[in-house]
Amino acid sequence: MDRELVLGLDVGGTKLAAGVVDARGALVSSSWVRTPAGRADGPEQVWSALTSLAAEVLAAGGVTRRDLHGVGIGCGGPMRWPEGIVSPLNLAAWREFPLRDRVAAWLPGRPVRLHNDAVCFAIAEHWCGAARGSDAALGVVMSTGVGGGLLLGGRVVDGRTGNAGHIGHVVVEPDGPDCGCGARGCLEAVARGPALVWWALARGWLPGGLPGGVETGAGGPDAVQLAADARRGEPIAVAAFARAGRALGLALVSTANLLDLDVAVVGGGLSNAGALLFEPLMEELGIRLTMAYARRLRVRPTELGGGAGVVGAAALVLAGESYWSAP
Amino acid sequence: MDRELVLGLDVGGTKLAAGVVDARGALVSSSWVRTPAGRADGPEQVWSALTSLAAEVLAAGGVTRRDLHGVGIGCGGPMRWPEGIVSPLNLAAWREFPLRDRVAAWLPGRPVRLHNDAVCFAIAEHWCGAARGSDAALGVVMSTGVGGGLLLGGRVVDGRTGNAGHIGHVVVEPDGPDCGCGARGCLEAVARGPALVWWALARGWLPGGLPGGVETGAGGPDAVQLAADARRGEPIAVAAFARAGRALGLALVSTANLLDLDVAVVGGGLSNAGALLFEPLMEELGIRLTMAYARRLRVRPTELGGGAGVVGAAALVLAGESYWSAP
Numbered sequence: 001m002d003r004e005l006v007l008g009l010d011v012g013g014t015k016l017a018a019g020v021v022d023a024r025g026a027l028v029s030s031s032w033v034r035t036p037a038g039r040a041d042g043p044e045q046v047w048s049a050l051t052s053l054a055a056e057v058l059a060a061g062g063v064t065r066r067d068l069h070g071v072g073i074g075c076g077g078p079m080r081w082p083e084g085i086v087s088p089l090n091l092a093a094w095r096e097f098p099l100r101d102r103v104a105a106w107l108p109g110r111p112v113r114l115h116n117d118a119v120c121f122a123i124a125e126h127w128c129g130a131a132r133g134s135d136a137a138l139g140v141v142m143s144t145g146v147g148g149g150l151l152l153g154g155r156v157v158d159g160r161t162g163n164a165g166h167i168g169h170v171v172v173e174p175d176g177p178d179c180g181c182g183a184r185g186c187l188e189a190v191a192r193g194p195a196l197v198w199w200a201l202a203r204g205w206l207p208g209g210l211p212g213g214v215e216t217g218a219g220g221p222d223a224v225q226l227a228a229d230a231r232r233g234e235p236i237a238v239a240a241f242a243r244a245g246r247a248l249g250l251a252l253v254s255t256a257n258l259l260d261l262d263v264a265v266v267g268g269g270l271s272n273a274g275a276l277l278f279e280p281l282m283e284e285l286g287i288r289l290t291m292a293y294a295r296r297l298r299v300r301p302t303e304l305g306g307g308a309g310v311v312g313a314a315a316l317v318l319a320g321e322s323y324w325s326a327p
Numbered sequence: 328m329d330r331e332l333v334l335g336l337d338v339g340g341t342k343l344a345a346g347v348v349d350a351r352g353a354l355v356s357s358s359w360v361r362t363p364a365g366r367a368d369g370p371e372q373v374w375s376a377l378t379s380l381a382a383e384v385l386a387a388g389g390v391t392r393r394d395l396h397g398v399g400i401g402c403g404g405p406m407r408w409p410e411g412i413v414s415p416l417n418l419a420a421w422r423e424f425p426l427r428d429r430v431a432a433w434l435p436g437r438p439v440r441l442h443n444d445a446v447c448f449a450i451a452e453h454w455c456g457a458a459r460g461s462d463a464a465l466g467v468v469m470s471t472g473v474g475g476g477l478l479l480g481g482r483v484v485d486g487r488t489g490n491a492g493h494i495g496h497v498v499v500e501p502d503g504p505d506c507g508c509g510a511r512g513c514l515e516a517v518a519r520g521p522a523l524v525w526w527a528l529a530r531g532w533l534p535g536g537l538p539g540g541v542e543t544g545a546g547g548p549d550a551v552q553l554a555a556d557a558r559r560g561e562p563i564a565v566a567a568f569a570r571a572g573r574a575l576g577l578a579l580v581s582t583a584n585l586l587d588l589d590v591a592v593v594g595g596g597l598s599n600a601g602a603l604l605f606e607p608l609m610e611e612l613g614i615r616l617t618m619a620y621a622r623r624l625r626v627r628p629t630e631l632g633g634g635a636g637v638v639g640a641a642a643l644v645l646a647g648e649s650y651w652s653a654p
Contacts, residue, residue, distance in 0.1 A: 078618065078619065078620065135487045136486060136487055136491075148585075150585075150586075152479070152484060152491075157479060157586070158587075159463060159586060159587020159588075159620070160462045160463055160587060160589060161587055161620040161623070162587070162620075163587040163618070163620040163621075164463075164479075164585070164586050164587040165585070166584045166585055166587075166618075167585055169580075169581070169584035169585070169618065169621075170581040170584060170585055171499075171577055171580055171581050171615070172498075172501070173501065174499070174500065174501075174577060181617045181618050182617030182618075183580070183614070183615045183616070183617045184615075186584075250498055250501060253496075253498055253510070254496070254497040254498050254581060255585065257493045257496035257497060257513075258475075258477075258491070258492070258493055258494055258496070258497055258582065258585075259477075259484070259486060259491050260485075260486020260487060260488055260489070260490040260491040260493075261486075262487060287510070288498070288510045288511075289510070290508045290509030290510045291405065291490070291493075291496065291508050291509075292405065293405065293486070293488040293489075293490040294490075294496075296488070
């Protein structure tokens with residue numbers, strides 16, 4: 001096999017995704033499974049699900065482990081970087097899990113590189129998506145959490161500890177709701193999917209218009225249901241997405257003013273709500289983004305969609321000269 | 328003359344400063360004057376004051392124009408960069424003033440480089456001050472405005488339009504006071520010197536403890552007076568600096584989370600208030616800065632003080648490999 005192929009893995013609290021990616025950023029094969037997150041699921045259950053998924057996409061692509069030039073991994077933070085020892089906030093089974101080393105043992109002798117999942121999203125959009133050619137780009141993933149990744153001068157900004165890009169912890173409501181990080185009023189505390197669901201329920205949202213029988217937690221109403229209701233015009237659901245859009249807008253104003261950004265690409269499950277999220281966001285930018293240089297900011301929905309995490313992870317290896325700075 | 332000498336100029340709405348700087352960042356000579364800002368002072372009055380000042384520091388240093396290897400200029404924004412056509416918010420006489428070209432005509436055939444004054448402050452502290460050796464540093468100037476400059480990976484972050492680093496326009500009070508930029512609740516709107524003075528006066532502050540005879544505007548009470556009263560324990564003045572410290576703290580939390588900062592260096596006139604500003608600032612960080620990577624942030628007062636702007640401007644030429652990216 002002549003093509004340069006890399007396995008991309010995308011590890012999140014909700015799903016595990018994998019794909020075989022070629023040197024142009026195209027997916028040769030890909031698949032995903034729900035992240036095992038039951039009470040009985042320990043670190044090895046999650047690991048086993050990940051390796052099964054990897055085997056599946058290799059088989060589907062007609063590729064063997066030997067054909068791979070390396071593995072790129074995106075994973076929820078926080079993590080020790082570049083060591084790749086991960087403790088994802090939304091994946092309780094893994095605490096100080098040596099993910100990079102485990103994958104390196106699975107594919108000895110090839111580069112295995114790991115970065116924050118939202119950084120991988122941003123990389124993918126810069127490499128071959130909505131931020132192509134940008135000098136100063138932010139990628140934002142609106143999902144169970146709110147993550148981000150930053151590229152300046154066409155290169156990823158890692159930060160010394162690998163944690164740069166965390167727009168989810170820009171403060172947007174100084175007296176706002178408690179955040180999982182221990183602070184309050186962070187963008188993530190206001191605008192992550194579960195926060196929108198809780199906010200709407202507290203204001204009397206009846207998921208699907210059906211009173212009673214509502215459970216939060218597994219099987220309860222989620223942001224997908226909230227978006228469906230918002231699309232039908234349910235006013236509390238509409239207001240919840242507007243709240244998220246405005247909060248993201250405020251964080252983008254601060255970030256664009258601070259970093260002279262060209263483009264912000266917004267992905268993650270919540271971005272599927274489309275205009276329900278983006279219109280209030282753009283309205284906020286229209287009001288608050290005043291300085292000429294900052295008004296250059298373009299906000300775009302993801303071009304790569306659900307595959308971005310896997311493609312960006314693979315880019316850590318396939319386009320390492322731009323996207324990988326660690327030894 | 329063998330030493331490599333560069334003229335540094337620092338142009339602000341309150342003062343014009345100049346200095347001859349050697350290759351190690353030491354000031355050979357320096358001086359400053361108040362910026363001509365009367366009604367009759369047009370662009371040429373300001374220009375003339377600046378060239379007189381330059382002639383004075385050259386003479387004081389025993390240096391002629393011919394000895395200079397170049398000129399570095401720090402100036403209040405906004406500006407067209409790297410062209411160096413400036414329209415400083417706080418210097419109404421200059422709108423689209425071609426400062427770089429004017430200085431280049433004054434010293435033909437040598438490099439003349441211009442950047443935001445707060446970026447020059449940050450550069451100076453990174454080159455030979457409180458941020459030496461930092462991988463991710465922010466410099467903040469708290470004065471008539473609130474400016475900033477950013478260095479990542481040991482190099483200045485310009486932004487495509489030269490406007491990166493503007494921490495003064497990170498939003499800290501979404502419903503806060505109107506800002507000169509046209510938005511509201513920016514750090515600058517809350518924490519710049521005049522805003523503190525207005526805030527205190529509106530709450531009954533009597534400058535110097537003396538009722539009556541207070542005029543705002545030229546000759547009226549200023550942040551120096553406010554700091555003097557705060558040092559004597561006047562409660563409204565103390566509260567005004569605490570408000571500024573907390574606002575800066577909030578902006579630093581967002582910035583440290585976003586950029587994985589090592590160090591923030593705080594200078595400008597307001598920083599002379601010392602603990603009155605820094606204690607509330609550190610308290611805010613203690614509460615809001617929760618993630619391990621972000622808690623690495625060190626906040627330090629300026630080491631170079633009033634000379635930082637001039638030294639940083641000169642560094643655009645003297646250490647251009649780190650601090651100058653434009654052609």
